[in-house]
Amino acid sequence: MKKFWRCYVCNDIHYGVKPPEVCPTCLVKNAYVEISSAEAGTIMGPTRKTMSRAEFRQAIERFCEKNEFQVCPDTAKVEMLLDGMFANEQNHGLKYCPCRLVAKDFNEDLKLVCPCNFIAHETYKGKEDGECWCGLFVRRKK
Amino acid sequence: MLVRAFCKEEKMSKLIMFHALECPHCKAMMPHVDRLENEEKIAFEKLEVWHNDKNADLMRSYRPVIAPKCGGQLRTPTFFNPESNDVICGEVSYEKLREWAMKQA
Numbered sequence: 001m002k003k004f005w006r007c008y009v010c011n012d013i014h015y016g017v018k019p020p021e022v023c024p025t026c027l028v029k030n031a032y033v034e035i036s037s038a039e040a041g042t043i044m045g046p047t048r049k050t051m052s053r054a055e056f057r058q059a060i061e062r063f064c065e066k067n068e069f070q071v072c073p074d075t076a077k078v079e080m081l082l083d084g085m086f087a088n089e090q091n092h093g094l095k096y097c098p099c100r101l102v103a104k105d106f107n108e109d110l111k112l113v114c115p116c117n118f119i120a121h122e123t124y125k126g127k128e129d130g131e132c133w134c135g136l137f138v139r140r141k142k
Numbered sequence: 143m144l145v146r147a148f149c150k151e152e153k154m155s156k157l158i159m160f161h162a163l164e165c166p167h168c169k170a171m172m173p174h175v176d177r178l179e180n181e182e183k184i185a186f187e188k189l190e191v192w193h194n195d196k197n198a199d200l201m202r203s204y205r206p207v208i209a210p211k212c213g214g215q216l217r218t219p220t221f222f223n224p225e226s227n228d229v230i231c232g233e234v235s236y237e238k239l240r241e242w243a244m245k246q247a
Contacts, residue, residue, distance in 0.1 A: 077166045084164025088192060098164040101191050101201055101216040112215075122213060133217060135166055 004040035005032040013040050050089070053082055060136075063115060069124075069137045081136050085114055099134035157246060159186040160201045160220040163193055167233040168219040174236045184243045191218065 005019035006012070010026040019032030051059070057071075064070045072078055084098025095114045096102055102109040111117065118124050118132030124139065131138040159175060161168035178184045189197040201208070201216055208222060209215055212231040220231040221239065223246045230242045 080164050080166055080169070084162065084192065087164060091193075098162050098192065099167055099218050101160075101162075101198060101218065103202065103205065103216065133213075 004035050004037055006035045006040070006043065007031045008033055011043060013044055015040070053086060056085075056095075057082070060115065064137070068140055069130075070140045072131070072135055072138050074135075077135060081134055097132075097134050156223065156225060157184065157186045157243060158220075158222045158224065159188045160191050160197070160216075160218055160222065161188060162218040163190055165218045170233050171219050171239070174239050177236060178240060178243055182240065182243070186221070191216075 002016055005014040005016070007014075007023040007026060007028065009028045009031050010023060012023055012025045014020060014032060019034075022029050023031045060071055081098055085095040088094065088096040088098060092102065094109075096109065096112045097114055097116060100112050102112060114134075115137065116132065118137060121133060123133050124130035124137075127139070129139065159171075161171075175186050175188070179186070189200065191198045191201050201220070204222065204224070204227075205216060207227045208220055208229050208231070211229040212220060217231050219233070220229060221242065222229050226246065228242070228246060230239065234242075
């Protein structure tokens, strides 16, 4: 079960089954202590802000850089998908994939937040022209 | 004959297309759906699911039937016959959609 962990040196928050051995921010070893989700929320609270469309676009471009996929070159398609994701974030809380529907089961629905784990999906895995279900991410041409 | 044709049309109009406003696959399928309506008189009830809670709840109510045939999830577009529970999802060719829709008659 995933838990929240806090670096006692720099207050980095980690969410996972176990904490990182080395804090990626302050590089201190064995610095994480388990905390409650409420405490994690309070620590992260002041930094809570939504991401602009341009910032999200940059984030997914950076996400693709060291991977075998890229953002779809069809700009109109990407813009439409971003419209959907940002509408979903505003109306439903998270950037859910506009081409699927939430089941109203929080943990299940986390699988629909963009970028999702599309590498394992049948629309991508083992396909030369693979793409995620909505088509935002496509396999890079060799 | 007229009655049979009417019944056929009635039954066909019960086909549902679950779609989403910002889904490119749904957008791509709309001309196929319009063509089926015009050329084959096959009508779909088009239900948008991200901006309409009632439609979303309806699609979720069919999750046990739809999800196993659509990669374990509720995906758009999904073409669904609530009478037979027959499903086809995703972006497909006009011919494939037509074949599926005609089978529902």
